[in-house]
Amino acid sequence: MSDVLAGPEGAVADAPVSEGSGSLILAGISTAGIAAPAVLLLSLPGLVFVAGFDHLAYGLGLLAGVVLAGLLIAPRMRRAGGATITDALFRRFGRATAILAAIVIVFVVLPMLAVEFTFIGLLAETGLGLPLIVALGGAFVLSAAGATLLTDRAFRWLSVLAYLLLAASLLVPLVLLALKAHGLGVPHFAVPETLTSIATLEEKLVENGLVDFDTFSVHAKPFARLTGLDLFALLVSVVLGVAVLPHLTATLAAGTRRSAIRLSGAWTALFVMLLLLTVPALAAYAKLAIYNAVADGTPLASLPAWLEAPLKAGVAHVHGTSLAMLDAVAKAVGAGVEDPSAIADRLALHAFDLEERWRALAPETQEAVAAAARAITAGQVTAWEAYVSTVLPAAATAAGNEAATLSQAALVIEPAGLLLALPALSGVPGVGAVLFIAGLLVAAIVAVVAQVRGLMTIANIDTDVSRKGRPLLVSILVLAVVALAAGTAMLRPHDLVEIIVASLSLAAAGLFPVLALGLAWRRATAAGAVLAILVGAGVTLYYDIGIQVAPAAFYRTWAPLSNASESAIEEFDALETEASEGESDEAKATALASLETLARGTATRAGLANWLGIDSASGGVFGLPLGLAVLVLVSLLTSRRRARDAQP
Template identity: 25%
Template sequence: MPDDQSRFRRRLTLYYSLFTLGLLGFVGMMSLLERSSSDALWLGYVFLFVTIAIYACIGLICRTSDLTEYYVAGRRVPGVFNGMAIAADWMSAASFIGLAGIVFASGYEGLAYVMGWTGGYCLVAFLLAPYLRKYGGYTIPDFLAARYGNGRPGGNFAVRGIAVLAASLCSFVYLVAQIQGVGLVVTRFIGVEFAVGVFFGLAGILVCSFLGGMRAVTWTQVAQYIMLIVAFLAAVSMIAWKHHHQLLPQLGYGPLLAQIDREERRLDQDPAERAVRKFYADKAAALQIRIARLPQSFEEERDALTARLESLRVRNAPLREIKELERERLAYPRDAAEAHQQWTQMRDDALARSLPSKSSTEPFPAASEGERDAKRLNFVLLVFCLMVGTASLPHILTRLYTTPSVKETRNSVAWAVFFIALLYVSAPALAALVKVEFLQHLVGTPYAELPQWVVQWRKVDPPVFTLRDVNGDGIVQWAEILIQPDMIVLAAPEIAGLPYVISGLVAAGALAAALSTADGLLLTIANALSHDVFYHMVDRQASHQRRVTTAKVLLLGVALFASYVTSLRPGNILFLVGAAFSLAASSFFPVLVLGIFWRRTTAAGAVAGMAAGLGVAIYYIFVNYPFFTRMTGIFGDRWFGVDPIASGAFGVPAGFIVAIVVSLLTPRNAPVIDRLVGYLRKG
């Protein structure tokens, strides 16, 4: 067996070494073709279609109907390759597309994601990984049902049921974020509408996971990791070399930060910049008056808008003017409650654009000490939620079941931290490089001479980049630029003036990041429903073939529903990912830790703890996040000023407290549970 495993490892090393060399050769060939072509936009099509074709081939080669292969890749994935698969599973659209963008937009505060996500793997390695692998099983609900089942066949149905619900919910929210990233990439580089791009990406997701389950997903994710890390590191190094003569900016971009700080201080004293900021300050003041006069102001403006539209129709005004006003009328709030929420958000956005831009190098910039304290609190709580969420995400923990042994599981987590760190230390460097490009080569440019990349990115729908000449001087000011963080990485090569082949490579890397995580999430939901619900709770006599077929059908249904939800544009990628982490942390972290380290935890305590943690987190998001408040008209108060993305700060303590109290009030576990916990903790 050891010899077979060694041969298997050597064969994998050869295959993926050849894949890496082939990728580099392909990029070189595309670069030569770009030099001989007057129009390089076709490169985006080539990179996206070729990479999806490669993943499809791996999926077809690895197709299987074997239950163990479909659920856990036969438990024979070597540690280093499982580490790469974990890294690809982990480095989603939020990491590849969003991380550098959030550091670009919020400076120091964006480091919460780096610290939280990286620290989370320490919790995985020391608290959970060896114990979950030692148990075996197929899913996280499987482990919880056995741990809290008191020796019953199939475990505890209540524990399994609520665990499936929590796993499906947090994985689904995370999945929507990945499909949204796919839609953004496809929209920009192929030029189709966002909804079409979403369903195009769906095909790439399904082709990898549908036929081969975890076996196909694992070997596809290894290839996707190579793709995304080559793309990201190439972009960072080439931008740094072209403009700053640095090959490894990750090792020292302090001078770039000092340069950004000087530019921002200069802009704060610029009269034109101040005029733009005053415009937004006045706009915020006007919105505050409208908010204070609600509901009267809502009715007056609605009636005035309706009257203007009727007037245009009566006098047969140009169709373009009528259509514009119709769109404005459709976008107008439905009632006073929605107007309050919408105008408050607009006021906050205007206020943010009216403030001096000192956020890049100053930690927790704010107008008052109270606001600064609130930002500090949210920073710490976000780090906490991301750490415990990382240690609770079902699609990550399931990968711990795919290695041959507990030792290989530990090794795979260590390798995963290394592979993830390659991107995480590069993201802040890329953010700094791109911000220097904005400040030096876009700010101060006449609107009549905007670079071509601006024209292209202003066309993307939904809007990710807008410019408006607020003060009418015909010159771009920093405060006139509105940037969605999701565009920074994708646009970085064009912003820096690199060959378009690098843009195609980055797009392929972003697609790989989104697809790899989406594959794992889809498989987690489908496997939980087929294994834990269909097999354990519906039909215990189902054959292996029927269970695998059920998983495939469920996977297809979940994918289609997730694509539909994504087409509704429920939020930005980073918020959706952060919410998924809070939901996972609130649901699973208390019962997993208590289940391994406290024998007294009972099934009733586990059910109550999961229900309490998940309920608190869902409630806090539901009453504070704009997407839901717009639909329901229900508005809540933020507890201690905590952002809804960090709802796990309340859900996790609630889960621990309720699980412990209920466990102490209910009868002790059967002796078989004590023996199971002792077995897990032994050695």
């Protein structure tokens, strides 16, 4: 190929892997280690824990996306004469299409990198005690060095290591939890018995009033948290988004023969499937252990030690409080901030969601948190002691939990929170817990390196621009994007999985039509490809950003397409009236904030701003068909350019 960057891109195009069976198996293992964002893969047990069988859709979507990348996208890229997305599109449609695709790739990879860095910071700060800025700085340096200095062969072996670490991070806790529950045996074979035990515990918790039906769902019941339409939209976004990930497709397309590319994709899918087989079992055993602790009436004063790590990271909450909140309030109090509103402003600088959680607390709980913070600042108690002895009693009383015991209603564990709880929950010894976290960090950093290398492939376009200094310039630009992602992670964005899905959704709508249909259909034209990317990506971005940034305005514009209930519409109208006609500016501001929250929705309540009830992150389900339709219609109405250098 005529224009290849030094480093990872050169390895993709000029040094294809050997196509013997042994090499293809090794390539399958290495590709499986980097096929998915580490955040998505490692959050899968937590996702299934939170919502039961419904969230298995994430894993099925990931597996189907890898299969589709190997069977459809990578072979068509190679047939078009390119080993990268942008090069294949340039050869088929020209410079404008390739550049536009490159822009979409940047918008896809940037938030994914920010989420990966956030996850790395979470692990390093909580598990290893490193300051966040040190953790993110180290991750940036390692990822930059790995992306620019590693040879293709070295990175392939590093990816194999990442796969083994990912497997160990899922298998070791699974075996230990199963050993506690059932004794020696193969954990997967005892899952039916475990599900029966979970169902019995669920009935007990419901009968004793220990659940919050806004967050509780029966583990083995389908469509408990997702409707059929929600499930379809999620699967479309994940499957087609994974299928066009630049680092995955470039790795698979490195083969010289399309049959070998498909075989490599099949091996990759097999090894990804082996990882995914542990997910439902691990989620089930973890839920059994946690529900047993809840059913036994564990006092909040004797909070299990396995909750300390996720509470410290702010990815678990008891009655809306966490150690992360207490730590942030202690820093505010130490700086002389005492007023609850002023504390809220300080929390907003620490993390996006802490301010909202602080404002949702009852005044007496806020005062208890502040009192605990003062005691910590004075060196009288540790954070854990202050949290258990001062914060939790007040939070339990405010929530009506007079018994002050752990309940499903009181405990919220986010997907990443279960991962942090696994070492202590499963009984991994202290040194083993550190090794567990270190292994996850290595796997996550390798995943970042893979995405950065994939980002570098967008410059693999055969243009007339002088190439002498281009590899260095491209590397600088890509590293600037990576630095921006690491800087964004300092803001601690939450809803990490939702951000990943939104990125995949954008990739599906913006890239899949031109790669799946455009590269295969001889009648497709450059004009059709350009407009397909613009329309598909544009509609998806509008849907996601519109709902997140201006939900009330989005709902007003598209109210006929919303699935809002009559009661929600009446509540929206009442708040809108209050926001414009309130007795004071403060009342108007409060009503306006409530209006935006109602329209956007919360973790336990769907918002009014939507089309047909589809989540904002899955907006690709609207952009994708429009992109396909535009590609077909415009191509039929415009003339076709001659393809360059296409391989037969």
